[in-house]
Each structure stands twice: as C-alpha cells, then as structure tokens.
Amino acid sequence: MSVARLPVGDIGQDPRSSRQAAPPVLGFLIEDKARTIQPHNDALVVTLGIRGYDVKRVMVDQGSAVEIMYPDLFKGLNLTLDDLTPYCSPLVSFEGRVVTPKGQIFLPVQTGSEVVEVDFIVVDVYSPYTAIIARPWLHTLGAVSSTLH
Template sequence: MSVARLPVEANDCESKRAKGMASPILEFLDEDKVGTIQPHNDALVVALRIGGYDVKRVLVDQGSDVEVMYPDLYKGLKLRPEDLTAYDSPLVSFEGKTVTPKGQIRLPIQTGSDIVEVDFIVVDAYSPYTAIVARPWLHALEAVSSTLHQKVKYPSEGQVKKVIGDQAMTR
C-alpha cells in the first residue's frame, strides 16, 4: 500500500485542537488510484471554476511559483488589456524561450464552496492548457497534489475535499 501524508507541525495541530478544529489528515492511498489508468506519467490536468466560468485543461504544477493564463482563457473570459495590471518580469516557457507577459490579473478560483483569489500572469504563447495553477494556489488552499493519484486534496469544513484530474483531457 502506498501512502503519502502531508507533514503537519505539532504546534499547528495543538493550536487547531485547542480551538476545537481537528485538522483532517491529507493522504493518498492505493484506493485513490481507482479510476485512473496505471501505470502512467501523466500530468495533473483538472477543470476549475475561474472568474465565474468552468474552465477545462488547467495544469496543476507544484513546481511553478506563478499562475499562468493562456490566450484561449483570456479571450474566453472576455478580458481586455485595460483589465490587466503591469507585470514586467519575463517568464521562461516549457521550451526554454523567454516570454514577455501581457500583464497580470487577480481572479477567484472556486473549488467546491472554497474560493481562493490568485494573480494570473497573462501570456501570449501557445499551450495545450488554458491555465497553470501553481504553488500560490495550492498553498492558499492548503492543498496537496499527486500526479500518480490524479488528485488534489485539501482540508475544508473539517473534511478532506478533492479535485479529480482528467487523464483523457491530459492525453
């Protein structure tokens, strides 16, 4: 049985217990692989509600430190250049090319009843994804992702909630 657990600081547990809010354990078990094609090396691609719209082909990338929005989503949300704020730092694409962002925009991402606002860097570059969500979103949601299990798990209302990846969308 494979188990991955999120380490929790003892002080965090004690302070939450003192407040009467036991934090659920975030773990991945073999049963979490049910419904996935195994073995695989697939990326974790999910559907999320971004800016009030259901958005498919969103890559969960825990190795990235910025959320990125690509042209399809930018156009689909009917955003305009004046909706963006300046973002001057260039990004490096998957191919190693330098990409100059068009700007950034703060938008809500809703998962279930939980809403987290993140800053998306808008780029004009091709991608098979509509957006990338990264460590800022994962950390704000207090989430843990697993490409092996094709899931994102996060604590909410005393329970473990999850976002399930779509391997067909990935392929």
C-alpha cells in the same frame, strides 16, 4: 483531483503540547486511484471554476512559482488588456524562451467549496493548457496534489 490536507491547527504548535494527539497523516487511499489507468506518468490536468466558468485543461504544476493564463482562456473570459495591471518581470517558457507577459489579473478560482483569489500572469504564447495553477494556489488551499491519484 485528489487532495490531501493537513489540519491547520497542527502547524506550528508546540510539540510538547500535542504529545497525546496523533500526528497528522499526509497520504492517499487506494480508493483515490479509482478511475485512473495505471501505470501512468501524466501531468495533473483538472477542471476548475475560474471567474464563474468551468475551465478545462488547467495544469497543476508544483514546480512553478506563478500562475499563468494563456490566450484561449483570456479570450474565453472576455477579458481585455484594460483588465490587466502591469507585470514587468519576464518569464522563461518550457522551451527556454523569454516571454514578456501582457500583464496580470486577480481572479477567483473555485475548487470544491473553496474559492481562492489567484494572481494570473497573462502571456500570449501557445499552450495546450488554458492555464497553469502553481504552488501559491496549492499553498493557499493548504493542499497537496498527487499525479498518481
């Protein structure tokens, strides 16, 4: 996964104090498209370290506000309902159906050398993905994802 990062120090600085510094550039290089077949409009699906395991088929969804864990991953991590804390707000699935979550759980998610604690909402519905990682994770990393790259 190609990720562009903004320098943290540039956010919220007084623009008058940084007139001499070059503005941060948010972008990707042609080389970042290596090993992709163009043109495409595929979902961004990655492998991430979750709770110490390499977890495949994790979809990065910039349009979602919550991180979701599906049954295959829940069972694969040997989690039980006792590991969950209550989550009382219903969700709406891709098909428009209301889904009642089983609960939520905080788990470490590693990408590269960075580890972020993620609050997964656990649902018991079918998905071709094991999990969905969303805006809260991207914002915590200070990352921008690119489906093109």
